[in-house]
Amino acid sequence: MSVSGQRHNAPNAPGQSTLLPGxxxxxxxxxxxxxxxxxxxxxxxxxxxxxxxxxxGLELMRxxxxxxxxxxxxxxxxxxxxVLEAIRGDRALREIPVIITSSMDEIDGxxxxxxxxxxxxxxxxxxxxxxxxxxxxSLEKKxxxxxxxxxxxxxxxxxxxxxxxxxxxxxxxxxxxxxxxxSDIRAFTTLTEALPASDVIELLNNYYSLMFEAxxxxxxxxxxxxxxxxxxxxxxxxxxDNPAESSVxxxxxxxxxxxxxxxxxxxxxxxQIKIGVxxxxxxxxxxxxGTMQRATYTCVGDTVNLAARLEAYTKTVGxxxxxxxxxxxxxxxxxxxxxxxxxxxxxxxxxxHVFIVSVG
Amino acid sequence: xxxxLIDPEAWETLKSMxxxxxxxxxxxxxxxxxxxxxxxxxxxxxTSDVETVRRAAHSLKSNSASFGANRLANAARxxxxxxxxGTLDGAGLKLEAVEAEFIQLFPVLAELKNEC
Numbered sequence: 001m002s003v004s005g006q007r008h009n010a011p012n013a014p015g016q017s018t019l020l021p022g023x024x025x026x027x028x029x030x031x032x033x034x035x036x037x038x039x040x041x042x043x044x045x046x047x048x049x050x051x052x053x054x055x056x057g058l059e060l061m062r063x064x065x066x067x068x069x070x071x072x073x074x075x076x077x078x079x080x081x082x083v084l085e086a087i088r089g090d091r092a093l094r095e096i097p098v099i100i101t102s103s104m105d106e107i108d109g110x111x112x113x114x115x116x117x118x119x120x121x122x123x124x125x126x127x128x129x130x131x132x133x134x135x136x137x138s139l140e141k142k143x144x145x146x147x148x149x150x151x152x153x154x155x156x157x158x159x160x161x162x163x164x165x166x167x168x169x170x171x172x173x174x175x176x177x178x179x180x181x182x183s184d185i186r187a188f189t190t191l192t193e194a195l196p197a198s199d200v201i202e203l204l205n206n207y208y209s210l211m212f213e214a215x216x217x218x219x220x221x222x223x224x225x226x227x228x229x230x231x232x233x234x235x236x237x238x239x240x241d242n243p244a245e246s247s248v249x250x251x252x253x254x255x256x257x258x259x260x261x262x263x264x265x266x267x268x269x270x271x272q273i274k275i276g277v278x279x280x281x282x283x284x285x286x287x288x289x290g291t292m293q294r295a296t297y298t299c300v301g302d303t304v305n306l307a308a309r310l311e312a313y314t315k316t317v318g319x320x321x322x323x324x325x326x327x328x329x330x331x332x333x334x335x336x337x338x339x340x341x342x343x344x345x346x347x348x349x350x351x352x353h354v355f356i357v358s359v360g
Numbered sequence: 361x362x363x364x365l366i367d368p369e370a371w372e373t374l375k376s377m378x379x380x381x382x383x384x385x386x387x388x389x390x391x392x393x394x395x396x397x398x399x400x401x402x403x404x405x406x407t408s409d410v411e412t413v414r415r416a417a418h419s420l421k422s423n424s425a426s427f428g429a430n431r432l433a434n435a436a437r438x439x440x441x442x443x444x445x446g447t448l449d450g451a452g453l454k455l456e457a458v459e460a461e462f463i464q465l466f467p468v469l470a471e472l473k474n475e476c
Contacts, residue, residue, distance in 0.1 A: 031389060032390055033423070035382075035385070036374075036377070039377060039382055040378075043377065043378075074415070103425070124425065125374075125426040125428075126426070128373065128376055
């Protein structure tokens with residue numbers, strides 16, 4: 001449909017040309033309504049696609065990306081409720097805001113649609129000022145939501161982001177079986193005293209990239225970074241066949257990658273690093289902790305403490321990877337381990353069986 | 361005094377949303393569609409097809425209201441409401457009222473179209 005030769009007879013229509021144009025889809029079986037709505041929206045600078053049935057509309061939504069869908073309730077074959085239900089049931093579509101267009105005496109239907117997740121409504125006959133305001137507000141809200149999703153993706157591990165986006169956010173936890181891995185750079189503080197600040201950050205970033213690669217490559221999720229320390233989870237929030245074994249493989253790769261990294265550092269006459277890794281398997285309490293304003297997906301409990309203590313204990317025994325008995329039990333023959341005996345770990349009332357994973 | 365066939369305020373609103381070429385297209389579409397919708401209502405009444413009557417009345421109501429043809433929109437709404445109740449009791453009389461309104465509206469809209 002062309003927008004040439006447009007005439008603005010409503011001098012006070014607010015928002016005109018002040019907002020970014022959106023890609024809108026109109027689903028309405030009534031041609032007069034479709035055309036009228038399309039024209040009103042095109043005059044505001046939006047690009048508009050029309051569908052004459054719910055089925056066509058859904059097909060278009062699956063083929064193209066739209067910012068907003070304007071949906072009629074009263075349609076033959078597939079009515080607005082059924083379309084809304086299909087949209088909400090489709091993971092790829094359910095984030096797209098839906099504005100219900102209906103006549104004034106369909107208020108019950110509008111309420112039902114809002115209850116089903118519709119974002120807003122517009123009464124027919126259309127009021128151009130309201131139309132403009134509702135579309136602007138929905139586009140703005142969608143833009144903010146998209147930004148928020150982007151931020152979640154950027155700052156949370158992708159598995160956590162998916163979990164968050166799929167199940168929604170709620171503080172509160174559950175007890176699950178998982179493997180926890182702690183890693184730390186040995187003598188990082190001494191190392192940094194000798195280096196300029198920019199080199200320290202570069203070193204940390206290189207270290208993190210390598211560690212993330214090893215951990216993510218084995219299905220683990222880095223959920224905390226503190227200074228030069230990393231806490232990673234295997235088996236939560238995404239289940240793994242053998243989280244314990246995956247974590248040990250990840251630890252071995254971490255050591256290997258650090259060795260390669262050190263060789264490069266030697267060649268460049270730069271500081272080398274060593275890491276220690278502690279791994280423990282068992283029940284953990286997992287969930288989002290914090291406040292509604294700031295929260296993180298994390299695990300707490302004895303298993304987490306044990307992994308942290310084992311990581312610290314690597315310094316004492318001078319071995320890069322230490323694991324607990326439960327992790328040991330889950331390992332296959334490919335991984336060589338050595339008994340380290342019963343060890344009294346700091347903060348633990350009972351001595352723990354500790355094993356050394358052979359490296360190289 | 362009876363209400364005007366076309367509410368001037370609604371007509372102005374409609375004009376503000378469109379340009380004249382588009383308005384002409386829209387009126388043509390409406391003048392072509394409406395007799396078909398009335399025909400559907402009549403057929404639905406003959407075969408006691410409540411759903412067809414309800415749907416056609418609903419469409420005519422919405423379309424008419426867009427042009428500010430509130431008298432016709434109201435007559436169509438009353439017919440829609442009867443059908444919504446699941447029966448067609450009294451629907452025949454209402455359909456006559458709808459037709460009478462449309463017959464009066466037709467020349468008025470045709471005239472407005474010429475002014476576009």
